[in-house]
Amino acid sequence: MKLHLKIKRFNPEKDKKPWWGEYDIEVEPGDRVLDALHEVKWNIDGTLALRRSCAHGVCGSDAMRINGRNRLACKCLVKDEIKNGQITIEPILGMRVIKDMIVDMEPFFAHYRSIMPFLVNDTPLPANGRERLQSPVDRERFDDSTKCILCACCTTSCPSFWARGEYIGPAAIVQAHRFIFDSRDQAAQERLEILSDVDGVWRCRTAFNCTDACPRDIKVTKTIGEVKEALRTGVIQ
Amino acid sequence: MSTQSLGRTVRTVKPIPQARNKFERAMWVFMRYSGLALTFLALSHFGFQHIVIGTHNITTEQTVQMWGESGKSISLNQLAWRTYYMAILGLAMLHGLNGVRQVAWDYIGNNKGLYTLFMGVVAVLSVVVTILGALALIFGATSMK
Numbered sequence: 078m079k080l081h082l083k084i085k086r087f088n089p090e091k092d093k094k095p096w097w098g099e100y101d102i103e104v105e106p107g108d109r110v111l112d113a114l115h116e117v118k119w120n121i122d123g124t125l126a127l128r129r130s131c132a133h134g135v136c137g138s139d140a141m142r143i144n145g146r147n148r149l150a151c152k153c154l155v156k157d158e159i160k161n162g163q164i165t166i167e168p169i170l171g172m173r174v175i176k177d178m179i180v181d182m183e184p185f186f187a188h189y190r191s192i193m194p195f196l197v198n199d200t201p202l203p204a205n206g207r208e209r210l211q212s213p214v215d216r217e218r219f220d221d222s223t224k225c226i227l228c229a230c231c232t233t234s235c236p237s238f239w240a241r242g243e244y245i246g247p248a249a250i251v252q253a254h255r256f257i258f259d260s261r262d263q264a265a266q267e268r269l270e271i272l273s274d275v276d277g278v279w280r281c282r283t284a285f286n287c288t289d290a291c292p293r294d295i296k297v298t299k300t301i302g303e304v305k306e307a308l309r310t311g312v313i314q
Numbered sequence: 315m316s317t318q319s320l321g322r323t324v325r326t327v328k329p330i331p332q333a334r335n336k337f338e339r340a341m342w343v344f345m346r347y348s349g350l351a352l353t354f355l356a357l358s359h360f361g362f363q364h365i366v367i368g369t370h371n372i373t374t375e376q377t378v379q380m381w382g383e384s385g386k387s388i389s390l391n392q393l394a395w396r397t398y399y400m401a402i403l404g405l406a407m408l409h410g411l412n413g414v415r416q417v418a419w420d421y422i423g424n425n426k427g428l429y430t431l432f433m434g435v436v437a438v439l440s441v442v443v444t445i446l447g448a449l450a451l452i453f454g455a456t457s458m459k
Contacts, residue, residue: 212321212322212323214321214322215322215323218322237420240417240420240421241419241420241421241423243423243424244420260316260322260323260325265325265327266327266328269327269330270330270331270332273330273332273335273338273339274332274335275334275338279335279338279339279341279342280416280419280420282416305339305342307327308330308335308339309339309342309343311326311327311328311329311330312324312325312326312327313324313325313326313327314319314322314323314324314325
């Protein structure tokens, strides 16, 4: 089938402002949007820049705005996205564009690092020297937030983040949730204090864009709500 | 501290000290409850005015009947209607004002002077609009005849 790809191009070293690159290609309906981008890059215009690594929805490096919604290009099929023979592709919003689809992810990772994304437990290891055991019920409590792959689809779909880059963003809150609700972790107090900051969890307006954008189907808005509730009550359960 | 509930570990944390957090936390709770209350208040207002009374029967006379006439004593029924509309007015203004405050912080929060000036103007305008809206609710409606 024929596909008209409209791609937002921008090379700060050459272009004064972004421009639309338009490409007509032949694809199979079951091809992924990433395959269509490869077709352009490999056979039409090699200067097109994009990130992708595993290409199977695990590494989270090919997040982009497809027809106005944040998606992973490797998880979207052309037949599902095509509208009137066309698919529009832009880089994710709210980040500095380095080139075409490649954005500067450093502010995103700075927010991620700020919530201490590692298990904190200073008690001695169990006598047998093996792992700290946890009941299946306690493990299930934070199962959803363990699925995050840090693709930034959620954070860069958030209107609060677009307006204010200082906002810690949904992804960092999901990552904090993963540890706050882990019964083995002992740093919930510190994480909640970080999230109670002026640009922490209270900047969330429950727009639900993050839940729509998440390629791992994490209930992001619900997760943020649980962190807010923990902050309100001081109880983590 | 940790306890068990339904097989799940329950832990508690000490209250978070920042003053701003307490305010934002209170505002979050207020937005949720006021939003819920406004949904029912606004829908019941809409249903009563446009369905029970009927769009073409909404007149000043009908409002005078509901709220009581300015300068005259009011019945318990009229006092209830005034309280109902005062709740809509008060909650809607506070809910909206807090929404504007949050959006203003998003866009101009880094410019403290501009943010304070903008919110000051918005707050003053909100008080003026609320007083204008509340005049008839406090003193009663005036017949146009």
